Amino acid sequence: MSKFILHRFLSLIPTLLGISILVFFMIHMIPGDPAEMMLGERASEQSLKELREDLGLDKPLYVQYGLFMARLFRGDLGRAYKTNEKITTEIAERFPATIELSIAAIIIATIFGMAAGIISATKQYSIFDYTSMVFSLIGVSMPIFWLGLVLMIIFSLNLGWLPLSGRLSYHINLETVTRIYLLDSILSQNWPAFKDALWHLIMPAFTLSTIPMAIIARITRSSMLEVLRQDYIRTAKAKGLGPVVVYLKHGLKNALIPVITVIGLQFGILMGGAILTETIFAWPGIGKWILDAVYARDFNAVQGGTMLVATTFVLINMLVDILYAWVNPRIKVS
Amino acid sequence: MKRRALWWAIGLLLILAGMATAADPKVGGTLVFGRGGDSAGLDPAFETDGNSFMICDNIFDQLVLYADESTELVPGLATSWDVAEDGLSYTFHLRKDVKFHDGTEMNADAVVFSIGRMMKEKNVKFAGEPPAFPEKQPPAEYWLSMEMDDTIESIEAVDSHTVVFKLKRREAPFLANMAMDFAAIVSPTAAVKYGEDFRSNPVGTGPFKFVKWVKDDRIILEANTEYWDGRPYLDQAIFRVIPDNSVRFLELKTGNISICQFPNPEDIELAKKDPNLKLVSQPGMNIGYVSFNHTKPLWQDKQIRKAIALAINKKAIVDNIYYGLGQVAKNTIPPTMWGYNDDIVDHPYDPEAAMALLKEADFAGKLEAAGQDKITLWSMPVPRPYNPNGMKVGEAIQADLKKVGIDVELVTFEWGTYLKKQRTQPPEMDLFQLGWTGDNGDPDNFLAVLLDGMADPNVRTQWKNEDYHNTILKAKQANSKDERIQLYRHAQQLIHDEVPLINVAHSLVVWPELKQVQNFKLHPTASVRLHKVWME
Numbered sequence: 001m002s003k004f005i006l007h008r009f010l011s012l013i014p015t016l017l018g019i020s021i022l023v024f025f026m027i028h029m030i031p032g033d034p035a036e037m038m039l040g041e042r043a044s045e046q047s048l049k050e051l052r053e054d055l056g057l058d059k060p061l062y063v064q065y066g067l068f069m070a071r072l073f074r075g076d077l078g079r080a081y082k083t084n085e086k087i088t089t090e091i092a093e094r095f096p097a098t099i100e101l102s103i104a105a106i107i108i109a110t111i112f113g114m115a116a117g118i119i120s121a122t123k124q125y126s127i128f129d130y131t132s133m134v135f136s137l138i139g140v141s142m143p144i145f146w147l148g149l150v151l152m153i154i155f156s157l158n159l160g161w162l163p164l165s166g167r168l169s170y171h172i173n174l175e176t177v178t179r180i181y182l183l184d185s186i187l188s189q190n191w192p193a194f195k196d197a198l199w200h201l202i203m204p205a206f207t208l209s210t211i212p213m214a215i216i217a218r219i220t221r222s223s224m225l226e227v228l229r230q231d232y233i234r235t236a237k238a239k240g241l242g243p244v245v246v247y248l249k250h251g252l253k254n255a256l257i258p259v260i261t262v263i264g265l266q267f268g269i270l271m272g273g274a275i276l277t278e279t280i281f282a283w284p285g286i287g288k289w290i291l292d293a294v295y296a297r298d299f300n301a302v303q304g305g306t307m308l309v310a311t312t313f314v315l316i317n318m319l320v321d322i323l324y325a326w327v328n329p330r331i332k333v334s
Numbered sequence: 335m336k337r338r339a340l341w342w343a344i345g346l347l348l349i350l351a352g353m354a355t356a357a358d359p360k361v362g363g364t365l366v367f368g369r370g371g372d373s374a375g376l377d378p379a380f381e382t383d384g385n386s387f388m389i390c391d392n393i394f395d396q397l398v399l400y401a402d403e404s405t406e407l408v409p410g411l412a413t414s415w416d417v418a419e420d421g422l423s424y425t426f427h428l429r430k431d432v433k434f435h436d437g438t439e440m441n442a443d444a445v446v447f448s449i450g451r452m453m454k455e456k457n458v459k460f461a462g463e464p465p466a467f468p469e470k471q472p473p474a475e476y477w478l479s480m481e482m483d484d485t486i487e488s489i490e491a492v493d494s495h496t497v498v499f500k501l502k503r504r505e506a507p508f509l510a511n512m513a514m515d516f517a518a519i520v521s522p523t524a525a526v527k528y529g530e531d532f533r534s535n536p537v538g539t540g541p542f543k544f545v546k547w548v549k550d551d552r553i554i555l556e557a558n559t560e561y562w563d564g565r566p567y568l569d570q571a572i573f574r575v576i577p578d579n580s581v582r583f584l585e586l587k588t589g590n591i592s593i594c595q596f597p598n599p600e601d602i603e604l605a606k607k608d609p610n611l612k613l614v615s616q617p618g619m620n621i622g623y624v625s626f627n628h629t630k631p632l633w634q635d636k637q638i639r640k641a642i643a644l645a646i647n648k649k650a651i652v653d654n655i656y657y658g659l660g661q662v663a664k665n666t667i668p669p670t671m672w673g674y675n676d677d678i679v680d681h682p683y684d685p686e687a688a689m690a691l692l693k694e695a696d697f698a699g700k701l702e703a704a705g706q707d708k709i710t711l712w713s714m715p716v717p718r719p720y721n722p723n724g725m726k727v728g729e730a731i732q733a734d735l736k737k738v739g740i741d742v743e744l745v746t747f748e749w750g751t752y753l754k755k756q757r758t759q760p761p762e763m764d765l766f767q768l769g770w771t772g773d774n775g776d777p778d779n780f781l782a783v784l785l786d787g788m789a790d791p792n793v794r795t796q797w798k799n800e801d802y803h804n805t806i807l808k809a810k811q812a813n814s815k816d817e818r819i820q821l822y823r824h825a826q827q828l829i830h831d832e833v834p835l836i837n838v839a840h841s842l843v844v845w846p847e848l849k850q851v852q853n854f855k856l857h858p859t860a861s862v863r864l865h866k867v868w869m870e
Binding site for chain 1: 364365366371374375380382405472473475478479533534548549550551552554572574575576577578580581584585587588590633747748749751753754757766769770771783790791792
């Protein structure tokens with residue numbers, strides 16, 4: 001097992017190196033000069049030249065890449081052009097918000113998605129099956145933007161149950177350590193803040209969970225159906241085992257592998273920042289930040305942000321692989 | 335007898351009405367300002383964007399300040415100032431007993447430090463122990479773009495409360511520049527202590543103190559109860575980032591925020607009907623224009639330029655593309671600015687007159703001689719404060735010009751590329767759209783920056799007119815404001831007659847707010863000042 005983990009870990013290096021090259025040259029290939037974007041209508045030749053020198057954009061591209069990699073190995077991602085703030089600080093200020101939102105969303109998606117999938121599979125072609133599959137189709141195809149606004153109008157504007165946007169009400173004071181507000185409020189035993197943060201989390205997390213929930217439901221259903229057709233299930237039923245044992249112990253455990261893959265992939269995608277959800281719910285996460293950086297051609301921010309997201313994605317996938325090996329001992333290093 | 339009773343009743347009613355409208359300001363409460371984006375940083379010397387300045391406006395003061403609702407200059411941290419006869423030296427007398435939020439004293443050395451740190455050659459003299467200028471700092475963009483290094487020769491603290499600025503050249507707009515954000519006076523102690531991190535730990539003398547900043551979420555300020563111009567009525571001001579316009583407006587409707595910046599135009603109609611909301615509006619200090627490639631022979635004939643001006647239906651553009659949130663422009667400077675020439679009668683929308691002029695000037699022949707069968711119109715790919723949709727305005731102009739027999743091809747690029755290519759005045763560009771948002775409320779900041787191509791190769795229009803150039807130069811060096819007004823009126827007349835560009839529109843800023851918000855005024859410079867705002 002440890003050899004397997006080590007092997008997977010080493011294979012990260014070429015992957016990340018490849019990503020760094022791709023990200024660096026792609027952002028530099030899109031037309032647009034960061035200095036022009038920053039100075040706008042009032043730019044003069046002189047100020048542009050000075051700014052480009054200041055940002056190191058006057059050097060050849062390969063030199064810039066070399067400097068970027070040299071800094072990267074020292075754990076330094078440079079400074080954002082717009083704010084002159086260290087990229088690591090910028091990320092540290094925003095990533096926890098994304099982590100909190102993605103974990104909440106993936107939990108909701110997994111619980112409801114798997115439950116719907118299992119029930120649909122065991123009651124194939126029933127009303128429940130049809131309804132949940134139609135809903136999951138709607139779930140994947142519904143525009144997040146629209147769903148978010150509809151939820152806001154119903155639950156905030158009309159019913160007044162949930163706060164509209166943001167992470168915390170302005171009158172709530174919370175000492176932040178991890179910047180994951182639920183965790184921070186537990187650590188400081190600040191229960192009003194915990195409730196407030198949780199209430200703020202519900203709508204965005206649910207909105208963000210719809211797509212992964214639908215995908216998880218569909219995969220769980222088809223994977224379960226396949227397993228349920230196996231001989232050993234028939235044997236288990238013939239042995240007179242109860243449905244819970246048959247479906248969950250013998251069925252689900254064997255159907256889990258593709259489900260875990262999908263959950264892992266979806267979680268990785270969510271951690272990259274949910275641009276739309278973050279935008280409508282004014283959730284100060286990493287997705288909106290990277291998008292703004294792309295628009296402003298803030299090369300350092302784009303490179304730093306994308307490297308972080310890519311690394312997270314790759315790490316989560318590695319964890320999924322390790323989880324496989326644990327769920328299914330037949331998988332070995334090949 | 336009856337009549338007297340009636341008069342009494344009317345008198346009483348009037349008094350009651352007066353009492354109801356002129357309610358006394360109430361101290362206390364929190365105002366939450368909803369905006370679309372976060373600040374980049376909070377050190378006014380190095381910021382360039384409105385979202386940063388709107389916070390700085392409440393934390394810092396300048397030597398001179400803009401009046402509440404105009405760009406007239408009023409005393410700020412300087413109670414008075416003297417200008418030397420030759421216009422080359424300005425002496426500022428500072429307000430005494432003003433303290434920075436960190437408790438240190440605001441004095442002449444603080445002024446020398448705050449302004450001096452932006453200078454390329456630090457030709458400065460302190461009255462006391464000189465503080466160390468930060469070694470590493472980002473470029474001071476605004477300082478550079480206002481060409482302050484070419485204006486200021488030296489800064490000297492004569493005594494603890496007197497500062498003398500020596501200038502390299504006569505520059506009448508200098509005083510207006512000193513009211514701009516970049517010229518804010520910062521606490522030298524704090525600036526040295528925090529270094530580059532001063533951008534997230536600002537310390538000034540303003541009506542509010544900085545408390546906390548959660549990036550992309552909120553900035554919290556609290557009242558500076560010792561403010562030299564009286565404590566602000568509010569206890570706390572919070573600036574919340576809510577990127578989506580519709581959501582920001584919903585937050586206002588539910589009362590979670592007090593003022594909603596930049597709503598969608600259709601939400602303004604909803605706000606008018608909502609009994610809990612009211613609107614504040616202010617003509618923006620900006621201009622959206624269409625100009626010509628003055629380097630091409632095709633556009634040298636002013637009859638042709640005038641014909642294009644006659645052919646464009648500006649009112650339709652303002653009504654349909656600005657959604658009425660704008661006003662048709664007849665001058666390049668906005669009507670709220672001093673020196674505005676209201677006597678000018680704009681070129682009317684008159685396609686037939688345009689066609690006649692084009693024929694007279696043999697436009698078709700000149701176009702053919704240039705080897706073209708159509709002209710290009712460059713249009714911005716992004717919304718700007720002065721033009722909500724460059725491409726749609728482009729389409730409208732395209733249709734207008736088609737009516738007078740000119741085929742127009744719309745051209746656009748990604749924004750950075752657009753700005754870069756436009757600067758080179760390439761021959762494939764005939765007309766281009768662009769605009770300007772004013773910085774300091776001085777007409778020079780529009781009329782020189784946009785049109786005096788003889789003075790500076792960076793002027794976007796590259797129009798070169800000797801009379802215009804001399805007028806602008808004279809106005810820069812004039813001693814009295816009246817003289818400057820006369821010169822700027824002449825400059826506007828020249829623009830009208832020569833048509834180097836077509837003034838399309840000034841945008842109008844309309845923000846909805848809760849009825850409880852009292853005395854909030856939008857400023858022409860787009861600054862958001864909460865000092866005298868209170869909550870009912």
